[in-house]
Amino acid sequence: DIVMTQSPDSLAVSLGxxxxxxxxxxxSVLYSSNNKNYLAWYQQKPGQPPKLLIYWASTxxxxxxxxxxxxxxxxxxxxxxxxxxxxDVAVYYCQQxxxxxxxxxxxxxxxxx
Amino acid sequence: QVQLVQSGAEVKKPGASVKVSCKASGYTFTSYGISWVRxxxxxxxxxxxxxSAYNGNxxxxxxxxxxxxxxTDTSTSTAYMELRSLRSDDTAVYYCxxxxxxxxxxxxxxxxxxxxxVSS
Numbered sequence: 001d002i003v004m005t006q007s008p009d010s011l012a013v014s015l016g017x018x019x020x021x022x023x024x025x026x027x028s029v030l031y032s033s034n035n036k037n038y039l040a041w042y043q044q045k046p047g048q049p050p051k052l053l054i055y056w057a058s059t060x061x062x063x064x065x066x067x068x069x070x071x072x073x074x075x076x077x078x079x080x081x082x083x084x085x086x087x088d089v090a091v092y093y094c095q096q097x098x099x100x101x102x103x104x105x106x107x108x109x110x111x112x113x
Numbered sequence: 114q115v116q117l118v119q120s121g122a123e124v125k126k127p128g129a130s131v132k133v134s135c136k137a138s139g140y141t142f143t144s145y146g147i148s149w150v151r152x153x154x155x156x157x158x159x160x161x162x163x164x165s166a167y168n169g170n171x172x173x174x175x176x177x178x179x180x181x182x183x184x185t186d187t188s189t190s191t192a193y194m195e196l197r198s199l200r201s202d203d204t205a206v207y208y209c210x211x212x213x214x215x216x217x218x219x220x221x222x223x224x225x226x227x228x229x230x231v232s233s
Contacts, residue, residue, distance in 0.1 A: 001175070005190070040219040042158075049208050049223035050158065061221065093158055098217045100172050102160040
């Protein structure tokens, strides 16, 4: 299985400031035939199911605010919240779908400083 | 609107089986797949497997092979996940999520979750 790691485990950011979450895969999730990175990001708030934010590493899901952006390629990826809002307090997960067995990262908790 | 509605909470004894249902509405069921993801208390997300609602093809997480079966009933747009030989570490919230029809990719619509508690 492809192992996903995330850093940091948690972070606290002031309202309006930038939050950056890193995700690393144990092998490349870039598919050479279509030059796409098989990586998604999710947000999960307490007591709720996860919500899809981004797929193909950088394509924002419909309705997701543009302060959320994804970047990276190969094995190293980043989710950036450009201006943290109170409603962004949550745990964020990356997920690879390069393998037929999807795997999630362990999650990064984002709080308000 | 597109939604997935799951069955209610379950309490099972070790060694028993549980079957969770996931009823889809608001979209063409057979044009997508369903993934199942679980979350143990205070823990992260674990992908359990995927089923195509188009042709019934499945792909299970290796650690659950032999204990899990995923099925669909296209006449009622319902997906099912059965887990057998339950252990205490199967205690978790189980989610179904809409996925692609040919292979698992990203999951764009999620059910509300079903709590399964395994306890003697």
